[in-house]
Amino acid sequence: MIRFDNVTKLYGRDTVALERVNLEINPGEFVFLVGASGSGKSTLVRLILKEIEPSRGAIYVKDTRLSSIPRRHIPRLRRDIGCVFQDFKLLPNKTAAENVGYAMEVTGQKRRAIRTKVPQILDLVGLSEMMDKYPRELSGGEQQRVSVARAFVSQPRILIADEPTGNLDPETSVGIMNLLERINRIGTTVLVATHDRDMVDAMRKRVVALENGRVVRDMVKGAYADEV
C-alpha cells in the first residue's frame, strides 16, 4: 500500500531528516511509527502526502510512484489518504462541523450526505456538543478530535495520524485508539506516529522505530522500546 524505497530527505543542504529508509506497509495493516522528537516521523508523513519531495529514493502509494503524479492529480491522491496532522491544520473560519464537512465537499459529495454523516462522525469522537464551535473556541484535545473526524469522514483507504493522542487525557486517548483500530478492522490501512509508549505497548501492533532519520527496528507485535 505504501512503500519507501531507499528514501533520503534533506532539509536545506545538511539537515538529514530521513536517511535510506526502506519500508513496506501492506493493505489493511496497522503500523505504529515511533521515535524521539526530531527523528523524522512527521517528515515521513509529509512525504506520503506529497507535501514535500524526497531528496533521493522513491515512494509508492498504491503502486504509483509519487514522483510520477502530475500536480493536478495530487488532490486525488490526498483524498485517498486521511491525515490527522500533528498541528491539527483546522480551517480557522469554519466550525468543527464545517471543517469535517470540507473533507467531503472536496470530493464532491452531496449536501445531504454531508449533513447526515458529519454529526455521526463527530458523535463518534465525542464532540456532538461542539459541532458549531470554531477551532479557537475549542481546547487542544477537542481540535485534535475534530482533526481525527475530518481524516476518516470520507472513508479513505489509508489513514495516517501524526500524534493523534498527543493532547488527550488517557481515557480519551484510549477512545481514539479504539476508534483507529475499528477503522483498521474495516480494511483501512492505518499508520500512527506517536510518542505514547503505553498505548504502543498495550496494542501489540507492528512497530517501526526511527532514530535520527533511520529505521532502527521493525517488529510485528512490537513494543515502544526493545524488550528487556
Next chain:
Amino acid sequence: MRFNPGFFLKEALKNIRLNLLMSVTAVTTTFVCILVLGTAILVSGHIEGIIGSVRQDVSVEAFFAPDATQERIDEARREVEGYPEVSEVTYISQAQALADFKDTFRDNPEIYQDLGSDVLPASLAIQIEDPSDAEAVAGKLKSAGFSEENLSYPQQTIERLNSVTSYMIWGLRAATALFLISSILLISMTIRLSIFARRQEIEVMKLVGASDGFVRTPFVFEGLLQGLVGATFAALLVVWFNYLFVDWAGTALPFWPISSSAVNAFFVVVVLVAVGAVIGVLGSFLSVTRFLRV
C-alpha cells in the same frame, strides 16, 4: 468536480464577513482608485470636448471676384460642398457681407456710411472637419479658380493649434492610463495582502484534497464582489460629479463649450465597474495561485 455557484458564493460571503477588516480595506482601495480613475476620465473627456469645439471653429474663406456671375458662384459652391474634408459651407452674399460689417461696427456708423452695396465681395465660409486639412482644401480651391489672395485660411494658427491640442490629448490619455495602471497595482496589492494572510488556510485546503479550482473559486468570487461594490459606488459618484459640474458650468462659465455630451455617463459607469470587477477577479486569481503549490 461539480460546479456549484451557490456553494462558492456562500463561502465567499462568509469569508468576507469573517475577514471584514481586510474586505473593507479592499473595497475602500478599489473605491478610491476607481474614483480617481473616473475623475481622470471625466476631466480628460471635458477637455477633449472643449478642444474639439475650438477646432471646429476653424474655417477657410473663399472670396469671389466682384464680377463673378451667379452661375460661377453656384458652381463653386456645389464643388466645395463635394469636398470630403468639408463639413459645412455657407454662402455670404455681398449684401450679407455688408450687413455683417455694419453689425460689427454698429457703434461707428461713419465707417460704413459711404460704402456701396457692391464694395465687399461675396464669399463662401467653409467649415473644415479636421483642421489639418485646411491647406489641402485651400489647394483644391486654388485649382478650382480662386487665387491665393482671394483665400483666407489661418494656416499657421491651425497648425499650431493642431499640434498643441494633440499633445494635450495625448498627455491626458497618458495620465489616465497611468491612473489605470496605478489602480491595478494598488488594488491587486491589497488583494494579495489579504490572501497572503490566509495562505495557511489555502495550504490546509490543499492538504485535505481540495483541487486548485475548488480552493480558488471562493476567493475569486470574493474579489469579484469586492471589486463590484467598490467600483459601483465610485462610478455612481463620478457620474454625479459630472452632472453637478456640467450644471455648474452652464451658469458659471456660459461661454465655455462645456456640455454633458462630452462625457457619456453610461459608458463611464460600464467601463469603471468593469475595470473594478476585472481587477478584483484577476487579482484574486493570481494571488491565490501563488499559494496553491502545496
